[in-house]
Amino acid sequence: MAIVVDKLEALPPKGDDFCLDVRKDVVNIVNLKNVLSRLRILPNSTGSTARCAAVQFKDSKQQVALKMFKQCDEETGHRFMEEARIAVKVSDHPNVITTSLPLYRSEKEGFIMVIELANGGDLWDYVFQSKPKPEYELRGLSRQMVDGLSHVHGCGYAHMDVKLENFVVFVNADNSKTLKLIDFGLAYGLGRWQDRVEMDCSGAAYYAPERFPLQPPLYSPQEAYFCVQTSFDVWGLGICLVVMFTLQYPWDRADITKDIRYAKFQEWASHFRYGDASRESAPEIFQCFSDAWLDIFVSIFDEIEETRLTMAQLRSAIDRPDSIYD
Structure with a gap:
């Protein structure tokens, strides 16, 4: 009480x-x-x-x-x-x-x-602690996640800690679900510079590679920092989508020197972008997705921030009628 x-x-x-x-x-x-x-x-x-x-x-x-x-x-x-x-x-x-x-x-x-006060707990609990969700429901939740983050970006901030635990569920009278983004403790102004830092926390699996320190030697002082962009949140949202649709995390951290699953994905993606690799040769967790959605995930998890999928492009992809699964 x-x-x-x-x-x-x-x-x-x-x-x-x-x-x-x-x-x-x-x-x-x-x-x-x-x-x-x-x-x-x-x-x-x-x-x-x-x-x-x-x-x-x-x-x-x-x-x-x-x-x-x-x-x-x-x-x-x-x-x-x-x-x-x-x-x-x-x-x-x-x-x-x-x-x-x-x-x-x-x-x-x-x-x-x-x-x-949310009456339905957080999204991680909702995804993992009840029966599997149909694709149409996961699409609806994904749209709300994109819309909430796009609003934050429109206000001039990146959330910087996008993960399933930072979306809470409101159960409406008709049993529909409304998602809301929470926790702005790491939010940062777009265009500002932030330190690359070693991360050892629950959110590290969601972080884009620019968050982590580069391997020495550094060739300029600027390499110790990264410019905060909306693309950082796109990456975190991409991890959320993979977890929601597969109930698995694709890797522990986006660092090819420290995570073999991430290194294997980037190796496969580098060939898939140019038609030199197929869905069948993708890391197992990604093989359930259609070719169209493999293109989307390859673009979301682009290590080059400037060519990463945008939030608007992701919203359009979610709205397309074709199935996310193969």
Whole structure:
């Protein structure tokens, strides 16, 4: 049963000039510290810096989720405020989670933001913990994923952490499903430069190769960075689609020096692009797809960012009537 908390203020208007200041826009909520230990912690929601819990408005009985950042130090505060700023700015879309203002701070739980509470868990659970889904349903879910990410891109950001766990499921009254994109903790402005870093986390299987450090020697200081583009999210969404349609991950990380399955795929793809390889010679996980969709996946998983499939092209491919499977 969700714990009742005091009524929260209404969401203020949002615009391009929307700005958060940790000193002005965070409300100290003293009474919350006495009930937080009794809140229901949501499944798969406890990370290294934050956890989520379900609560309920006292007056309307509306249930929401609190995302709680464990520390109240200045560095955590700035990270929290940046995530909140982006999350609120991109909220105005049916396939993106709604994040509300004001923000809160508790002596026990640190910084807190208020978000929609999904009633169907995350997409990973939905895909793996129930019966296999028909192609038409997976196509419908895929469209919503593309639409949510395209909206974020239109707001000037890349999500940078696209994975099944970062889409949540809302089960509607007619039993249809609405997907919403969550977690903007790694979101970054398009066109900005970001460090290539060694990744050892649950999301590494979804990351494009430009995220990982290049093997030495580096020939210029710029090679230690990559420019954030929408193509990074296209790659992560491609991994999501492969997993949704096959219930398998194609590789552990997109690094030909450290992952033999990835190296074999890129070797096959380099021949398939020019008609020198067939579906029958593809890595086994890809052999269930039609030739048309093999073309799509080869383009999604292009190591050259500039020639990678675009989100608009992917949306068009999903809308085509021909089957994804062979």
